[in-house]
Structure formats: structure tokens, C-alpha cells
Amino acid sequence: MRANEEAASALQEYAELFALCGGDAFRVRSYQKAAKAIAGFPEDISVVDVRSVPGVGEAIAKKMEEFLQRGSFRQLDDLRGRVPEGVRALTKVPTLGPKTAIMLFEDYGIDSTAALREAITSGRLDGVKGLGPKTLANLLKGIDQLEQSGRRVHVGVAMSLAEQVMASLEAERIAYAGSLRRMKDTIGDIDILAVAPESIMTAFRAQPYVAEIIAAGDKKTSIRTTSGIQVDLRVVPAESWGAAMQYFTGSKEHNVAIREMAVKKGWKLSEYGLFEGERVIAAASEEDIYAALGMQYVPPPMREDGGEVKAALRGELPEPVELGDLKGDLHTHTNLTDGIASLEDMVAAGHARGYAYYAVTDHAPDLAMQRMTLDKALEQRGQVAELQRKYPDMRILHGTELNIAPDGSVDWPGEVLAGFDVCVASVHSHFGMSRDEMTRRFIAACENPYVDIIGHPTTRKIGKRPPVDADWDAIFRVAARTGTAMEIDSFPDRSDLPSDLVRLAKHHGVKFSIDSDSHAIPHLANQRFGVGLAQRAWLTTDDVINTWPLDRLLKFLGR
DNA sequence: GCCGTTTTCGGCCCGACTGTTTTCAGTCG
Numbered sequence: 001m002r003a004n005e006e007a008a009s010a011l012q013e014y015a016e017l018f019a020l021c022g023g024d025a026f027r028v029r030s031y032q033k034a035a036k037a038i039a040g041f042p043e044d045i046s047v048v049d050v051r052s053v054p055g056v057g058e059a060i061a062k063k064m065e066e067f068l069q070r071g072s073f074r075q076l077d078d079l080r081g082r083v084p085e086g087v088r089a090l091t092k093v094p095t096l097g098p099k100t101a102i103m104l105f106e107d108y109g110i111d112s113t114a115a116l117r118e119a120i121t122s123g124r125l126d127g128v129k130g131l132g133p134k135t136l137a138n139l140l141k142g143i144d145q146l147e148q149s150g151r152r153v154h155v156g157v158a159m160s161l162a163e164q165v166m167a168s169l170e171a172e173r174i175a176y177a178g179s180l181r182r183m184k185d186t187i188g189d190i191d192i193l194a195v196a197p198e199s200i201m202t203a204f205r206a207q208p209y210v211a212e213i214i215a216a217g218d219k220k221t222s223i224r225t226t227s228g229i230q231v232d233l234r235v236v237p238a239e240s241w242g243a244a245m246q247y248f249t250g251s252k253e254h255n256v257a258i259r260e261m262a263v264k265k266g267w268k269l270s271e272y273g274l275f276e277g278e279r280v281i282a283a284a285s286e287e288d289i290y291a292a293l294g295m296q297y298v299p300p301p302m303r304e305d306g307g308e309v310k311a312a313l314r315g316e317l318p319e320p321v322e323l324g325d326l327k328g329d330l331h332t333h334t335n336l337t338d339g340i341a342s343l344e345d346m347v348a349a350g351h352a353r354g355y356a357y358y359a360v361t362d363h364a365p366d367l368a369m370q371r372m373t374l375d376k377a378l379e380q381r382g383q384v385a386e387l388q389r390k391y392p393d394m395r396i397l398h399g400t401e402l403n404i405a406p407d408g409s410v411d412w413p414g415e416v417l418a419g420f421d422v423c424v425a426s427v428h429s430h431f432g433m434s435r436d437e438m439t440r441r442f443i444a445a446c447e448n449p450y451v452d453i454i455g456h457p458t459t460r461k462i463g464k465r466p467p468v469d470a471d472w473d474a475i476f477r478v479a480a481r482t483g484t485a486m487e488i489d490s491f492p493d494r495s496d497l498p499s500d501l502v503r504l505a506k507h508h509g510v511k512f513s514i515d516s517d518s519h520a521i522p523h524l525a526n527q528r529f530g531v532g533l534a535q536r537a538w539l540t541t542d543d544v545i546n547t548w549p550l551d552r553l554l555k556f557l558g559r
Numbered sequence: 560g561c562c563g564t565t566t567t568c569g570g571c572c573c574g575a576c577t578g579t580t581t582t583c584a585g586t587c588g
Contacts, residue, residue: 132578232588
């Protein structure tokens with residue numbers, strides 16, 4: 001897995017350098033496509049033939065084999081010698097692409113964003129062909145933005161903002177598209193589509209959350225909010241709503257693939273519709289467009305050009321797990337530890353969501369700050385039994401979230417753990433252990449017969465804490481054997497496991513639990529993010545234990 | 560560079576916006 005990511009990142013760097021050197025655009029695309037395919041490939045390319053990755057032919061395979069041998073390849077070394085790293089960094093500045101970057105380097109020796117800022121402010125670039133005063137000002141602003149933020153936000157932040165924007169505008173029809181609709185775990189900007197009179201644009205630009213207007217046209221307006229996030233609003237004709245949603249949902253790679261199919265049929269697909277000459281074949285709904293192209297409907301999170309187009313054409317796209325398939329939540333907290341709401345209120349909220357089962361999993365004693373004791377846990381178990389009588393149609397499971405110590409052990413001995421209906425076990429500290437130690441730690445937890453689910457496995461916090469380093473391939477192998485499920489923690493700043501690792505785990509036969517990790521009632525709704533993540537990894541209900549009926553779940557839990 | 564129910568060669572998605580342009584290049588999604 002790590003080999004895949006490192007090789008993919010080298011190939012992506014090569015694609016960027018190749019573009020800077022004026023290389024053929026189609027070849028650039030080939031390299032980028034292959035890099036993405038390798039990064040997301042479920043098998044380790046240091047073990048299997050890299051030629052089995054779609055988009056990798058003989059030439060790229062040779063480069064990758066050389067990379068696996070010695071950590072680089074000849075062509076990459078050549079280009080690194082010709083283009084300084086800082087020039088590649090220049091293209092990260094918004095509105096500055098490869099053509100401008102290489103011109104700045106070759107004609108003016110600019111090889112970093114700092115050098116570019118100096119050149120602009122000193123007036124050295126005044127009067128340069130193609131760089132008028134507005135362009136220079138925009139570049140300066142882009143450098144500022146890149147330096148101070150340049151960040152993506154997690155899906156939870158983006159979703160609330162999108163909902164706020166949609167509520168602030170009047171339209172016949174309005175919806176979010178883009179990476180937010182695809183439920184990526186981080187979002188760079190927000191795309192909103194609307195069927196509305198053009199006056200919506202002036203209304204949009206006047207909203208209090210607008211800090212800066214980036215672009216203003218009849219069909220598209222881009223703004224930056226006071227929170228620093230870019231929002232694009234596009235007005236689309238009602239009759240091409242489906243085509244516009246399809247187009248602006250992306251991903252870009254998915255769209256390229258289905259446009260190529262349209263072209264092969266002698267048609268043209270744009271954001272206005274699927275056309276044969278002037279004749280409209282489909283435009284009003286996404287479903288019509290996919291059907292007209294002779295393929296299954298592809299749910300947005302699966303639109304990554306990761307094999308879904310081929311599968312949909314053959315009618316072999318798996319039916320992905322949906323929010324409505326979830327029959328319960330297996331990781332939630334109450335105010336007995338660090339939750340906000342009482343046991344009674346959390347259970348009532350779970351019941352209101354129509355669950356068939358609901359697990360209460362407060363922390364255990366080893367997280368000392370939680371002040372948990374066995375007595376408190378047993379008292380809670382009594383309250384659960386009492387409460388159960390009130391909800392005959394929902395099974396309340398009394399569980400716990402154990403802490404995985406550095407040696408892989410957990411809070412309580414087996415005879416205590418046996419008394420819980422479900423045990424989630426998670427890492428909460430000692431994130432910096434070596435890869436080998438961390439791997440042993442997780443494997444020991446999986447081999448504990450009372451541990452049912454590994455909670456938020458990588459422990460990453462998006463934008464705050466990197467994932468721990470571990471040999472996931474080895475861990476998933478063990479988890480598949482011991483019947484230990486991996487959690488998909490739906491808390492949007494966690495989104496953990498990440499979808500690439502979910503794919504890898506599924507490949508090994510691991511099962512999953514899509515949980516909210518709620519510490520308050522509104523958190524229960526976060527499962528929608530976890531479901532999006534699971535769809536991106538092509539999970540079906542068979543892969544997800546909390547879509548199963550209670551008796552099948554209990555059998556899996558071995559209680 | 561890759562790829563093949565039109566092809567092992569000749570294709571490879573398409574439109575909007577900006578800024579600097581007398582008709583278009585660069586960038587973005």
C-alpha cells in the first residue's frame with residue numbers, strides 16, 4: 001500500500017514536471033491518470049505486476065519498476081535537474097498554470113512563490129507581455145491565500161456552509177454538486193446549481209457571508225466566504241438540470257470517461273445535455289443520461305473513474321450501501337463519560353431514527369480523564385435493562401469503547417469484557433510509535449476474542465493530526481481471520497477509515513461498521529458522511545455489519 | 560503516454576471566465 005502511494009506520488013510529480021517542460025498534454029493526462037489508479041489500487045504493486053493496474057502500459061510500468069528498485073526513475077531525475085522544486089510549487093498559486101510558471105522561471109529566474117512576490121512588488125514584472133496589472137495583483141492575492149490558508153475543509157464544514165448558502169437564496173430549484181455531493185472527505189470549494197432568474201446572482205453577491213467576489217458572470221458567480229471558502233453558483237436552464245448536475249458533480253475523470261463514450265456513439269455530452277446533432281437525447285435528469293448511454297446509474301461517491309464506468313456498462317456495478325440500509329449505530333457515548341446527552345436522551349434519539357438496535361459504548365477506565373469505573377459501567381448496564389422495556393422494537397446493546405494500550409492490551413480482563421454486548425477498541429494516545437510496533441499493537445487488539453470492532457483505526461484528525469503509521473495490509477489480513485470489523489467513523493473530521501484503506505480491507509474480506517461516534521444527539525446524523533465514504537469504496541450491505549438484521553449481527557458479535 | 564464492438568494508428572471532453580487581447584491564450588473545473 002505504501003509502495004503504491006509513493007510510486008503514485010513520484011509519477012504525479014513527473015506529470016507536473018513534464019507539463020512544465022511543455023510536454024504533450026495527452027501524455028501528461030496519461031501519467032496523472034495512471035498515478036491516481038496506482039494510488040487507489042487495492043493490491044501492492046511491489047508484489048503484483050503493475051501492468052495489471054488500468055491505465056498502466058509498458059512505458060509507465062518500466063518507470064514504476066525502476067522506482068520500486070531504487071526510489072526514482074531516470075526520466076524523473078532528468079526533469080528534476082531541469083526544473084527546481086519551487087517552480088512546481090508556483091503552479092499551486094491559483095490562476096498560475098504551467099505555461100506562466102515556466103515562463104517566469106526561464107525569462108526572469110523566478111523559482112519560488114517568495115521570489116514571485118518580490119518580483120511583483122519590486123515592479124520587475126511591470127509591462128511583461130501577458131501579465132497586466134490585474135493579473136499581477138491577482139497573483140499576489142493568490143500567494144497570500146496559499147500561504148495563509150490554501151487548505152481544504154472537511155466535509156462537515158463544507159456541508160453546513162452549502163446548506164447555509166442554499167437557504168439564503170430563492171430559486172425554483174437549488175442543489176449542491178461537486179466533490180461535496182461526491183462526499184469526499186475534504187472539499188476545496190463548493191459548487192451550487194440553481195434554476196433561477198439571473199437576479200439570483202446579484203442577490204448572491206450581496207449576502208453577508210460574502211467576503212470577496214472572485215468572478216461575476218451571467219451564468220457563474222464565484223465568491224469567497226468570510227470563512228475563506230470558495231463557493232461557485234451557477235444558473236442552469238431547467239430543461240438541462242440533469243445534465244448540469246451530472247457535469248458539475250464530476251469527478252473530472254469520470255466525466256471525461258463518459259464523454260468519450262458519447263463521442264464514440266456520435267453524440268455530444270455537455271452540461272446542457274446529451275445531443276445527437278441538434279436533437280436532445282437526454283438532459284432533464286441524470287438517470288436519463290446514464291440510461292441513454294446504456295449504463296447503470298452511478299451514485300455520486302463512486303464517480304472517480306476507478307472502474308465504475310466499465311462496470312456500469314456491463315451492468316455489474318454493485319448496489320452500494322445506502323443510509324436507509326443502516327439498522328443501528330454501534331459506537332455512541334453518553335454523559336457518563338465525555339458525551340453531552342443522557343443515556344435516556346441518546347437512546348430516545350436513536351429510537352426516533354427508526355433503528356432496530358443501538359449500542360451505548362462509553363469509554364473504559366484506562367482513559368483516566370473519563371473517570372470510568374467497572375461499578376459505573378455495571379450501573380449503566382442496569383439502566384439499559386430498565387430502558388429496554390420502554391423500547392420493545394429496538395434492542396439496546398450495552399457496549400464499551402476500550403482503549404488500546406501501546407502493547408495492544410485493553411482496559412478490562414476477558415471475564416469483564418464477556419459481559420458486554422459489543423466491544424469497540426480504539427487507539428487514543430501514543431500516536432508516534434514506529435510502524436512495526438504500531439502494527440503489532442493493532443494485531444494484538446484484533447486477536448483479543450472480545451474485541452469486535454476497531455474504532456477510528458488511523459486516528460487521523462483532518463487538518464490536525466496525521467494518520468498513524470502501520471502496516472494496514474498485515475492488520476487487515478489478521479482482522480479478516482479473527483472476524484474483527486473495522487469502523488468507518490463518520491465524524492467528518494475523522495472519516496476514518498479513509499476510503500482507500502476501506503477498499504484494501506474489503507479486498508482482504510474484512511467487515512465494517514459505519515458508526516457515528518456520537519457525543520451528542522445531532523452527531524447521530526453524521527452517519528450520512530460515513531455512508532458516502534463507504535459508497536466510494538464500493539461497499540454493499542453484505543460488507544457492513546450494522547445493516548444486518550439483529551440475529552445476524554449478534555452471531556457476528558459472538559454473544 | 561494509453562487504448563481498441565469503427566482502430567495496433569490515430570485519436571484522446573468541453574465550455575466559461577478573465578485579462579489582455581484586435582481574435583485569443585491560459586486556467587479552471
